Amino acid sequence: MDTQNKLSPEKLEAVRMILRQSLDQIAADVGIALREAGLSYPVYMTVPNSGDALAMIITSIDPPTDDWEKVVAIFSKIIGDRLGAGGLRSRDLPCAAANSTMNGADVITG
Numbered sequence: 001m002d003t004q005n006k007l008s009p010e011k012l013e014a015v016r017m018i019l020r021q022s023l024d025q026i027a028a029d030v031g032i033a034l035r036e037a038g039l040s041y042p043v044y045m046t047v048p049n050s051g052d053a054l055a056m057i058i059t060s061i062d063p064p065t066d067d068w069e070k071v072v073a074i075f076s077k078i079i080g081d082r083l084g085a086g087g088l089r090s091r092d093l094p095c096a097a098a099n100s101t102m103n104g105a106d107v108i109t110g
Contacts, residue, residue, distance in 0.1 A: 019054060
């Protein structure tokens with residue numbers, strides 16, 4: 001997720017710090033919202049250390065596009081609410097794995 005307006009590097013890092021400190025609660029909120037929406041996909045979340053994105057999500061499966069768009073909308077709303085900001089947007093990024101399955105430990109870095 002990134003904002004529609006570019007943030008200064010200092011502001012971007014400050015926002016990421018808020019998200020990092022809240023990641024467990026964000027994950028819990030996303031899980032509840034997904035269950036309420038009838039979406040049972042595994043979703044992995046992280047806050048990057050570089051680039052323009054505030055947060056990223058992936059799944060280890062390939063849900064239908066309509067379902068994934070709902071997952072992204074739920075995640076964006078929860079992140080936006082947490083930050084007291086609207087105007088978040090998303091963009092698709094390619095991801096692949098070879099000779100292994102992907103799990104949360106593969107996505108989240110220390």
